[in-house]
Amino acid sequence: MRDHGGNAMNTKIQALTAGALAAIAASVAIPALTGAQASPARPAHAAHPRPGASQADQLRALERTRLHALVDADTATAGKLMADDFQAVPPSGAPLARKDYLGAVAAGVIDYLVFAPVSRIAVRRSGDSAGLRYKVSFDLVAGGTRVTHKGWITELWERRDGRWQIVWEQATAIPNNFDLFLRSIEPPGHP
Numbered sequence: 001m002r003d004h005g006g007n008a009m010n011t012k013i014q015a016l017t018a019g020a021l022a023a024i025a026a027s028v029a030i031p032a033l034t035g036a037q038a039s040p041a042r043p044a045h046a047a048h049p050r051p052g053a054s055q056a057d058q059l060r061a062l063e064r065t066r067l068h069a070l071v072d073a074d075t076a077t078a079g080k081l082m083a084d085d086f087q088a089v090p091p092s093g094a095p096l097a098r099k100d101y102l103g104a105v106a107a108g109v110i111d112y113l114v115f116a117p118v119s120r121i122a123v124r125r126s127g128d129s130a131g132l133r134y135k136v137s138f139d140l141v142a143g144g145t146r147v148t149h150k151g152w153i154t155e156l157w158e159r160r161d162g163r164w165q166i167v168w169e170q171a172t173a174i175p176n177n178f179d180l181f182l183r184s185i186e187p188p189g190h191p
Contacts, residue, residue, distance in 0.1 A: 056123035059130055059157060062164055063121060071112045075102045083158065083165040091151065091173035114139035118150065128159040136171075150174040 053061070062081055069077035079102055086098035096104075104110040119135035132155040139148045156168040175181035 055125055055130070059123050059125075059132060059164060060121045062157075063132055063155070063166075064117070066166065067115045067117070070105055071115050073105055073108070073111070075106045078102065078105070081165060083160065083167045086165075086167055086169075088169045088171070090171050109143060111141040112139075113141070130157045130159075130164070131155065132157060135174075149176050 066078050066081045069075070069081075079098070082098050082102070084098065086101070088096045088101050090096065101110075105112070114137055116137050117134045118137045121132055121134040124131045132153070134153055136151050136153050138151055140146070151174050152172045154170045154172075155166055157164050157166050159165075173181075
C-alpha cells in the first residue's frame with residue numbers, strides 16, 4: 001500500500017541513516033585498528049566569487065559550492081554552509097533536520113548524481129537575510145530509488161556572525177509525467 005502522507009521516504013531515510021552511520025563508524029574503526037588507510041573523500045568543486053563581487057553573487061557562489069559538496073558527499077563543506085537549525089522540506093513534504101539530511105548524504109542514503117541549477121539563481125536581500133530561488137536538475141538515488149527530474153528550489157539564507165548560512169530549503173518537484181503525479185496524490189482508496 002502506498003503512503004500518501006509523504007513521510008514514508010523520510011522515515012526510510014532516517015532508518016537507513018541510523019544503520020549506515022553505524023557501518024560508517026565500523027569502516028573507519030576497522031582500518032584504524034588494522035593500520036589500513038581509508039580512501040580520501042572526493043574534493044568539492046568550490047565556486048568562488050570574484051573579488052569585489054556583489055552580495056548576490058557571493059550567495060550564488062556559496063550555493064553552487066554547497067550543491068557541488070552535496071554531489072561529492074562532502075558533508076563537511078556542505079555543513080559549514082548550513083545553519084545548525086537548518087531544515088529542508090523535500091518534495092515528499094516531510095521536513096528533514098540538518099543532522100538527518102547530512103547523515104543521509106554521508107551514508108549514501110541520499111546520493112546526488114546531479115544537483116545543478118538550470119536557471120539563474122535569483123537573489124532577494126533584505127538586511128542580513130536573503131531569499132534564493134532557481135530551477136534545478138536532480139538526478140539522485142534516495143533510499144535505493146533513482147529519481148531524475150527538474151524542480152524549483154526556494155531558500156532562506158541568513159548572515160550570522162558575519163557569514164552567510166542556509167536556514168531553510170524548500171524543493172518543489174516538476175513532474176516528468178503529470179498524469180502519474182496526479183495519481184500519486186490521490187486520496188487513499190480512490191479508484
